[in-house]
Amino acid sequence: MQRSQPVDSVDLRSANAVAAASAAEQGAGEIAERLPGRTAPLSTVGDLTTRPQRSLWADAWRRLLKNKLAVIGLSIVVIFTLVAVFAPLIAPYGESEVVDPRLARMHPSWLFPFGIDANGRDLFSRVIYGARVSLVVGVLAQAIVLAIGIPVGAIAGYFGGAIDGFLMRIVDVIYAIPQLLLVLLFVNWRGPGLANIFLAIGLVGWVTEARLVRGQFLALREQEYVKAAQVSGAGNLSIIVKHVLPNSLTPIIVAMTFGIPTAIFTEAALSYIGVGIRPPQASWGQLVGEGSKPGYVQTDPHMLLFPVLAIGLTMLGFTFLGDGLRDALDPKGND
Amino acid sequence: MLRFALNRIFWFVPTLLAMAAVTFVIMHLTPGSPFDTSDKVSPEQIAQLERIYGLDKPLYQQFGLYVWNALHGDFGISYHARPQTVREIIGRTFPISLHLGAMATIFALVIGLVLGVLAAVNQNGWLDYASVSLAILFYSMPSFVMGFLLILLFAVWLPNHGLDLGFRVGGWDSPIDWVLPTIALGAAPLATIARYTRSSMIEVIRSDFVRTARAKGLDDRRVVVRHVLKNALIPVVTLVGPIFAAVGTGSFFVEQVFNIPGMGKFFVTSMQVKDQTMILAVTLLYGVFLAAMNLAVDLIYGMIDPRIRY
Numbered sequence: 001m002q003r004s005q006p007v008d009s010v011d012l013r014s015a016n017a018v019a020a021a022s023a024a025e026q027g028a029g030e031i032a033e034r035l036p037g038r039t040a041p042l043s044t045v046g047d048l049t050t051r052p053q054r055s056l057w058a059d060a061w062r063r064l065l066k067n068k069l070a071v072i073g074l075s076i077v078v079i080f081t082l083v084a085v086f087a088p089l090i091a092p093y094g095e096s097e098v099v100d101p102r103l104a105r106m107h108p109s110w111l112f113p114f115g116i117d118a119n120g121r122d123l124f125s126r127v128i129y130g131a132r133v134s135l136v137v138g139v140l141a142q143a144i145v146l147a148i149g150i151p152v153g154a155i156a157g158y159f160g161g162a163i164d165g166f167l168m169r170i171v172d173v174i175y176a177i178p179q180l181l182l183v184l185l186f187v188n189w190r191g192p193g194l195a196n197i198f199l200a201i202g203l204v205g206w207v208t209e210a211r212l213v214r215g216q217f218l219a220l221r222e223q224e225y226v227k228a229a230q231v232s233g234a235g236n237l238s239i240i241v242k243h244v245l246p247n248s249l250t251p252i253i254v255a256m257t258f259g260i261p262t263a264i265f266t267e268a269a270l271s272y273i274g275v276g277i278r279p280p281q282a283s284w285g286q287l288v289g290e291g292s293k294p295g296y297v298q299t300d301p302h303m304l305l306f307p308v309l310a311i312g313l314t315m316l317g318f319t320f321l322g323d324g325l326r327d328a329l330d331p332k333g334n335d
Numbered sequence: 336m337l338r339f340a341l342n343r344i345f346w347f348v349p350t351l352l353a354m355a356a357v358t359f360v361i362m363h364l365t366p367g368s369p370f371d372t373s374d375k376v377s378p379e380q381i382a383q384l385e386r387i388y389g390l391d392k393p394l395y396q397q398f399g400l401y402v403w404n405a406l407h408g409d410f411g412i413s414y415h416a417r418p419q420t421v422r423e424i425i426g427r428t429f430p431i432s433l434h435l436g437a438m439a440t441i442f443a444l445v446i447g448l449v450l451g452v453l454a455a456v457n458q459n460g461w462l463d464y465a466s467v468s469l470a471i472l473f474y475s476m477p478s479f480v481m482g483f484l485l486i487l488l489f490a491v492w493l494p495n496h497g498l499d500l501g502f503r504v505g506g507w508d509s510p511i512d513w514v515l516p517t518i519a520l521g522a523a524p525l526a527t528i529a530r531y532t533r534s535s536m537i538e539v540i541r542s543d544f545v546r547t548a549r550a551k552g553l554d555d556r557r558v559v560v561r562h563v564l565k566n567a568l569i570p571v572v573t574l575v576g577p578i579f580a581a582v583g584t585g586s587f588f589v590e591q592v593f594n595i596p597g598m599g600k601f602f603v604t605s606m607q608v609k610d611q612t613m614i615l616a617v618t619l620l621y622g623v624f625l626a627a628m629n630l631a632v633d634l635i636y637g638m639i640d641p642r643i644r645y
Contacts, residue, residue, distance in 0.1 A: 319475035
């Protein structure tokens with residue numbers, strides 16, 4: 001989404017920043033390849049690189065910090081990650097430690113800020129440990145998505161023709177089937193548990209990534225710098241890895257910030273249905289499932305409220321961050 | 336136009352067949368029989384049941400038979416809810432999902448358009464920031480988080496604090512039960528529509544013909560309604576088709592959270608009990624719905640923008 005920006009100055013600055021960034025990475029010799037045709041001759045560009053320039057990333061970072069929503073999002077994501085990593089240090093009780101069965105469904109108090117669940121376990125500790133499951137699923141599922149989606153999309157987009165047609169038809173078929181259905185199929189087949197959950201989400205989710213990368217590659221392979229690299233005898237693999245991929249990085253990063261929360265949500269949804277993480281391991285979705293059992297909602301809403309808020313806040317944080325990143329990395333703002 | 340529509344419908348047949356085939360093959364690749372979910376059934380009984388339903392035949396024969404029967408409107412018997420037929424079950428539950436989906440789509444469309452237009456017209460003003468923030472908030476909340484938050488607020492917290500608006504924790508009996516699910520289901524589409532409307536409006540506002548309209552002395556309201564909105568609507572129309580297809584075939588989570596007897600639950604429960612006939616039917620129904628919506632979108636294009644010809 002486009003936000004208020006003095007378009008004239010920002011555009012210039014980013015164009016220079018791109019030049020500077022590529023110069024820093026590639027050395028002055030390759031600048032010519034990477035610049036769009038309409039920019040100044042090489043000599044002028046050479047001058048630019050000798051001046052102290054902010055890199056593309058530093059520039060994006062500055063823009064990100066100016067965006068209030070993005071900073072809120074970043075803070076939520078950082079807190080979430082810290083909580084997940086240091087869960088055993090933060091949580092006052094163990095993941096499935098029963099504090100006292102007689103306290104079952106006790107409402108929040110100073111001693112138990114989120115209250116006690118139906119089995120007499122501290123909900124605060126359960127929610128904190130639940131963050132771990134979410135983080136692991138989010139990151140590992142996204143890693144699988146990248147590992148499959150980028151090569152497939154790159155090959156399809158770069159080579160085009162029959163290879164593209166073949167790969168994209170596969171992608172289309174998978175894409176046409178509701179994703180949750182496929183994830184459920186996989187989990188039914190391999191059984192519940194943490195590893196199968198992130199495998200399922202990753203193995204189903206790569207199609208979107210492949211489409212995105214393919215689109216980027218289709219557009220970029222016509223650029224002069226790719227033609228120049230081809231003419232100068234660079235191999236296809238080296239062109240893909242060294243030239244086209246680095247220039248497709250920003251949409252991939254943005255897609256990642258949206259892919260992680262999607263995976264986190266899918267895990268929560270599966271665990272809520274009861275086919276995800278196995279109890280007694282704590283997962284937010286499974287806590288929501290427990291708290292939303294008939295009868296509990298009206299009398300003990302705390303059992304539902306805190307896990308729901310945890311999921312909601314995490315989604316919100318990643319979305320704010322992803323939105324801000326998109327604006328920051330692409331000041332021209334193509335929505 | 337007619338030729339275009341017929342062509343699209345014609346090409347839709349192989350796509351549907353491919354969808355059915357893929358779902359079919361995947362269903363059969365997963366081990367286990369739809370009949371071994373209850374422990375009371377002996378292996379002999381399972382074998383007998385599988386023979387009755389033709390599951391002992393080779394896969395291609397089963398698939399051929401399924402397609403043949405489906406072409407005659409027979410989608411088989413639900414393995415899980417025997418002796419009910421898939422048609423009976425879908426005939427009972429689909430209207431409920433469609434009803435909820437239609438309400439959610441209308442809600443999303445109306446509020447989303449208003450928010451998007453207000454944001455674009457007041458670009459960078461407080462109204463813009465407010466509606467953009469609201470859109471991101473709605474967009475990021477999964478429907479079941481949204482649903483539970485609405486229940487906790489309107490059906491638990493407010494009544495406990497003396498403000499009982501009549502909302503209940505779940506159910507589908509009276510129109511008041513429709514309100515919260517509609518909001519929960521429509522929230523994310525609303526956000527998407529608002530965002531697209533905003534960016535598309537902003538793009539159009541900058542174009543030459545809008546400047547001309549202003550220059551010839553039209554007031555702001557008329558410029559926005561007659562010139563900007565009409566041209567900005569095209570990308571939004573693209574969105575509404577798939578959105579309606581997605582929410583109109585039922586959302587498992589919203590139906591689960593609010594205890595609504597719709598069709599959405601079969602996307603999940605049938606999968607768990609390997610009720611193959613149900614899964615195939617709901618998948619195909621979604622596919623047909625989506626394709627019909629996409630076709631409708633393309634036809635509506637031509638009406639909004641006379642430059643588009645097929």
